[in-house]
Amino acid sequence: MTQTRDSINDIWGARTPHGADASWPERVDEHITDTPDRWVRGTCVLCSNGCGLDIGVKDGRIVGVRGLATDVTNKGRLGPKGLHGWVANNAEDRLTRPLIRRDGRLQEATWDEAMELVVRRSKEIVEQHTSGAVGFYTSGQLFLEEYYTLAVIGKAGLGTPHMDGNTRLCTATAAAALKESFGSDGQPGAYEDLDVTDTIMHVGHNVASQQTVLWMRILDRLAGPNPPKLIVIDPRRTFTAEKATVHLAPRVGTNVALLNGLIRLVIEAGAVDRDFLDAHTVGYDALKKTVETYTPERVEELTGVPARDVRAAGEILATTRTLVSTVLQGVYQSMQATAAAVQVNNLHLVRGLIGKPGSGILQMNGQPTSQNTRETGADGDLPGFRNWGNPDHIRQLAKLWNVPVNKIPHWSPPTHAMQIWRYCETGSIKFLWIQATNPAVSLPELGRIRRILQKEDLFVVVQDAFMTETARLADVVLPAAIWGEKTGTFTNVSRTVHISCKAVEPPGEARSDLDIFLDYARRMDFRDQDGSPLIRWDDARGAFEAWKECTRGRPCDYTGLTYEKLLAGSGIPWPVNERHPDGTLRLYTDGVFPTGADEAETYGQDFDTGASVTAEEYRANDPKGRALIKPAEHQEPHEVPDDAYPLWFTTGRQVYHFHTRTKTGRARALAEAAPDAFVQLSQEDAQRYGIEQDDWVLVESRRGAIIERARIGNIEPGLVFVPWHYGSWDDPSRPRAANELTLTEWDPVSKQPHYKYAAVRISRYDAKDALPPMGLMSRTIDAARGLIGRHGDEAASAKSEFARPKTTQRVDG
Amino acid sequence: MHVGNYLGLVHGSEERLVDVLRKVARHHRDEPDVEQTCLLLAAWSEKHLKFLRPLVEKYGEEKNPEPDDLEVALFHGPRTGSLGLLRDLHDLWLMSNEVQLCWTVLEQAAQALRDDDLERVCKECGKETKRQTAFFLTRIKQAAPQALVVA
Ligand code: SF4
Numbered sequence: 001m002t003q004t005r006d007s008i009n010d011i012w013g014a015r016t017p018h019g020a021d022a023s024w025p026e027r028v029d030e031h032i033t034d035t036p037d038r039w040v041r042g043t044c045v046l047c048s049n050g051c052g053l054d055i056g057v058k059d060g061r062i063v064g065v066r067g068l069a070t071d072v073t074n075k076g077r078l079g080p081k082g083l084h085g086w087v088a089n090n091a092e093d094r095l096t097r098p099l100i101r102r103d104g105r106l107q108e109a110t111w112d113e114a115m116e117l118v119v120r121r122s123k124e125i126v127e128q129h130t131s132g133a134v135g136f137y138t139s140g141q142l143f144l145e146e147y148y149t150l151a152v153i154g155k156a157g158l159g160t161p162h163m164d165g166n167t168r169l170c171t172a173t174a175a176a177a178l179k180e181s182f183g184s185d186g187q188p189g190a191y192e193d194l195d196v197t198d199t200i201m202h203v204g205h206n207v208a209s210q211q212t213v214l215w216m217r218i219l220d221r222l223a224g225p226n227p228p229k230l231i232v233i234d235p236r237r238t239f240t241a242e243k244a245t246v247h248l249a250p251r252v253g254t255n256v257a258l259l260n261g262l263i264r265l266v267i268e269a270g271a272v273d274r275d276f277l278d279a280h281t282v283g284y285d286a287l288k289k290t291v292e293t294y295t296p297e298r299v300e301e302l303t304g305v306p307a308r309d310v311r312a313a314g315e316i317l318a319t320t321r322t323l324v325s326t327v328l329q330g331v332y333q334s335m336q337a338t339a340a341a342v343q344v345n346n347l348h349l350v351r352g353l354i355g356k357p358g359s360g361i362l363q364m365n366g367q368p369t370s371q372n373t374r375e376t377g378a379d380g381d382l383p384g385f386r387n388w389g390n391p392d393h394i395r396q397l398a399k400l401w402n403v404p405v406n407k408i409p410h411w412s413p414p415t416h417a418m419q420i421w422r423y424c425e426t427g428s429i430k431f432l433w434i435q436a437t438n439p440a441v442s443l444p445e446l447g448r449i450r451r452i453l454q455k456e457d458l459f460v461v462v463q464d465a466f467m468t469e470t471a472r473l474a475d476v477v478l479p480a481a482i483w484g485e486k487t488g489t490f491t492n493v494s495r496t497v498h499i500s501c502k503a504v505e506p507p508g509e510a511r512s513d514l515d516i517f518l519d520y521a522r523r524m525d526f527r528d529q530d531g532s533p534l535i536r537w538d539d540a541r542g543a544f545e546a547w548k549e550c551t552r553g554r555p556c557d558y559t560g561l562t563y564e565k566l567l568a569g570s571g572i573p574w575p576v577n578e579r580h581p582d583g584t585l586r587l588y589t590d591g592v593f594p595t596g597a598d599e600a601e602t603y604g605q606d607f608d609t610g611a612s613v614t615a616e617e618y619r620a621n622d623p624k625g626r627a628l629i630k631p632a633e634h635q636e637p638h639e640v641p642d643d644a645y646p647l648w649f650t651t652g653r654q655v656y657h658f659h660t661r662t663k664t665g666r667a668r669a670l671a672e673a674a675p676d677a678f679v680q681l682s683q684e685d686a687q688r689y690g691i692e693q694d695d696w697v698l699v700e701s702r703r704g705a706i707i708e709r710a711r712i713g714n715i716e717p718g719l720v721f722v723p724w725h726y727g728s729w730d731d732p733s734r735p736r737a738a739n740e741l742t743l744t745e746w747d748p749v750s751k752q753p754h755y756k757y758a759a760v761r762i763s764r765y766d767a768k769d770a771l772p773p774m775g776l777m778s779r780t781i782d783a784a785r786g787l788i789g790r791h792g793d794e795a796a797s798a799k800s801e802f803a804r805p806k807t808t809q810r811v812d813g
Numbered sequence: 814m815h816v817g818n819y820l821g822l823v824h825g826s827e828e829r830l831v832d833v834l835r836k837v838a839r840h841h842r843d844e845p846d847v848e849q850t851c852l853l854l855a856a857w858s859e860k861h862l863k864f865l866r867p868l869v870e871k872y873g874e875e876k877n878p879e880p881d882d883l884e885v886a887l888f889h890g891p892r893t894g895s896l897g898l899l900r901d902l903h904d905l906w907l908m909s910n911e912v913q914l915c916w917t918v919l920e921q922a923a924q925a926l927r928d929d930d931l932e933r934v935c936k937e938c939g940k941e942t943k944r945q946t947a948f949f950l951t952r953i954k955q956a957a958p959q960a961l962v963v964a
Contacts, residue, residue, distance in 0.1 A: 132963035161958070412954040419955070422844070426895060428964030609850050611947035612954075638849055745845045 032064025050492030079212030096508020140367025143488025170366025177341030183595030189360015204330015253637035261299030265314025273352030322358030481506035610748030704740035
């Protein structure tokens with residue numbers, strides 16, 4: 001075994017400091033368990049950073065990885081997830097054969113049997129109820145080629161408007177905010193801006209834990225000459241917050257108030273870029289009027305952030321020459337998500353800090369390939385950033401696919417994920433196909449989700465590599481190949497497209513998601529209007545070529561890319577075309593935005609209600625290439641603590657786990673470093689409720705209950721935190737998923753659910769002490785039953801006793 | 814002078830809108846966006862009622878029996894199921910348009926009266942009423958295909 005560093009205990013590794021005038025030095029991280037006989041080009045798929053790497057293969061098995069020194073994203077570095085996550089590929093419990101539920105039990109079947117059943121059910125349901133009874137719920141972890149194929153199947157083959165995925169939970173607000181401000185999706189800046197900027201602002205983004213390599217990049221600046229100033233907005237004292245020049249800890253759900261206060265200070269300081277505003281934006285006056293009342297004192301009242309800290313941050317923002325802002329779930333999964341994310345855009349616009357080196361906005365993604373769902377239209381968007389409200393855009397797609405215009409659903413916004421689940425619940429969607437994601441752990445209010453998945457009149461297909469909490473509830477399970485076992489491309493937050501190649505064969509009969517979709521399309525016999533097969537490709541390369549055509553002339557133009565180019569040494573940021581053969585580092589360098597009525601990806605929505613702006617209204621005030629400045633007033637969160645549930649509850653990810661731990665939980669080093677969830681609470685609250693470190697704590701909301709061990713400190717009194725996405729597959733002994741408690745509610749614009757606040761109560765819980773109070777017993781039993789699955793057969797191993805702590809959590813960042 | 818007549822009309826219409834928004838929010842709790850947004854929109858209409866108070870004092874209010882009939886015609890009480898939701902939103906759209914029209918009529922009168930206060934209230938409230946209507950329409954468009962074609 002070779003390991004260049006112990007990334008579990010030394011998360012970010014040694015510093016390679018540099019100043020703004022020098023480029024980021026290389027540092028190659030490696031972890032192999034055996035000497036590979038060959039290295040295959042890959043890209044890490046365990047967070048949205050997308051680090052370039054080589055996959056080491058020996059005797060047909062993955063034996064390790066090493067960072068790619070030439071890659072623009074990481075210059076050779078890898079974090080703990082990247083260095084250890086690959087171990088899951090070799091896990092003993094991979095799914096290797098299709099399963100069909102017969103007599104209430106999932107039983108092995110052949111691919112023919114499984115696919116014929118899926119196809120028969122699809123056809124029957126479409127015939128009886130139209131394609132409006134079919135829904136797809138995809139992932140942020142497939143490859144671009146797979147998403148695009150899926151999008152064509154759904155939108156031009158079946159013609160269903162019900163396509164979305166778990167990217168609705170992670171990145172929908174990023175897309176919405178970019179569209180609302182700049183007319184189209186896509187980050188204006190690039191990671192390279194971090195190398196030269198004077199100031200970095202992280203809003204609701206614990207980058208140190210979520211994108212460890214991106215944080216190394218920032219740490220290297222902080223350790224070098226003339227380090228940038230760092231503003232961190234986060235209610236918890238995270239690893240990121242510890243390094244801040246100014247750490248602002250607002251009450252959950254109050255981002256808009258705080259950002260309005262910061263914008264107000266910038267205006268008050270006379271730091272607005274009048275020339276830029278006049279030439280390149282519309283809407284400034286309304287913003288100015290809106291933020292007027294958000295004085296530091298009022299902001300303190302609304303958010304709990306001391307006025308002097310607001311002022312300190314405001315001063316930095318008013319005087320800095322360059323600024324990079326990053327935004328993530330603390331904004332996206334909270335009250336007024338889109339409105340708040342847009343205020344970050346506004347801050348850059350009023351200061352004219354966009355489209356120049358050192359000034360970037362990174363509306364982050366939660367998952368590695370979520371950017372691609374947005375581009376390809378596998379989520380609730382249309383392929384190539386097209387506008388569902390613009391008939392010309394629909395006609396382009398109809399021509400490309402050679403299908404009638406009205407085959408493509410575009411009569412109203414594509415159905416968002418939460419609505420898809422609601423249609424399943426009310427019974428109008430009867431067929432739901434889930435790929436590579438685990439809604440039984442990741443959606444809010446899990447009790448409800450389990451009930452929906454178990455409905456008799458809902459046919460559930462789950463395509464995954466492991467028997468997840470969701471797969472256990474399926475009618476058909478299709479074993480899928482994962483990263484390292486298939487070739488494809490994906491795009492990171494920096495718009496940089498990477499290729500990841502097949503290094504080994506998938507286990508058993510597992511197939512790539514692409515092959516499964518292609519097989520389905522063949523068996524469904526989808527045809528275009530001339531009778532030719534609708535899907536005209538049969539491998540990843542073919543899908544990529546088809547996708548390139550779909551992007552021609554669009555903001556995310558891929559036409560200049562080839563697999564060979566991507567293999568040449570590094571990822572390349574789109575647009576890549578004849579004009580930009582080597583890609584595009586920064587968008588909007590000329591201050592011209594794709595907001596013209598004919599180009600815009602959206603006509604916009606009302607931040608408070610989500611009401612769509614009509615095409616006529618938009619045309620009447622056509623911004624014609626100017627960015628849109630849209631203000632927002634603060635609104636109180638929908639659920640606030642009261643006598644019955646007196647504490648704020650918030651959730652988040654940790655450094656060693658990703659998504660629902662399906663993969664990272666099977667990588668031993670990662671699983672051991674963060675084996676279990678916990679509840680983090682302040683010393684004050686611990687005392688009030690008589691709770692000591694490591695005690696079991698019962699956390700209840702109006703929707704469910706969980707039992708976690710206590711970790712005390714580094715959090716504001718009145719707030720408790722539980723890391724999300726600890727499910728039941730590796731511990732069915734107790735309800736522990738944070739989402740048992742969260743709300744079924746979402747942002748009016750992006751439709752992203754609210755995971756960041758809820759009202760809860762806590763109490764010390766000792767199973768030995770006494771029987772739980774009335775009501776609680778049945779709730780926990782119910783929850784435990786739900787975890788076990790509808791027939792209980794596959795969970796014979798469920799322990800009846802509540803588990804004891806396994807090991808102590810190493811860190812809680 | 815019949816300004817009081819329209820003040821009465823808009824007053825009554827806004828009151829009914831608040832009432833129906835609340836009912837729909839309560840009844841359609843399983844549709845969280847409908848619940849939350851209707852509560853928000855009810856708060857807007859309540860604010861409008863507050864703005865109206867001094868104007869009613871100034872001009873007097875002539876209550877007209879007509880809106881009562883309108884309510885009966887439009888809203889019998891919340892309905893269930895996806896078609897029921899659609900019909901409830903449908904009625905809310907009509908009711909908010911009724912309010913909108915009142916604001917337009919009053920704004921015209923305000924200009925003729927050179928009453929800046931009245932004009933400002935009509936403008937501000939009218940703008941928000943329009944946002945209410947826009948929400949109902951957006952949500953109706955979303956719900957209609959599924960409710961009419963699939964379920
Ligand atoms: S930062 Fe993200 S992409 Fe890079 S190695 Fe870590 S998990 Fe993988």
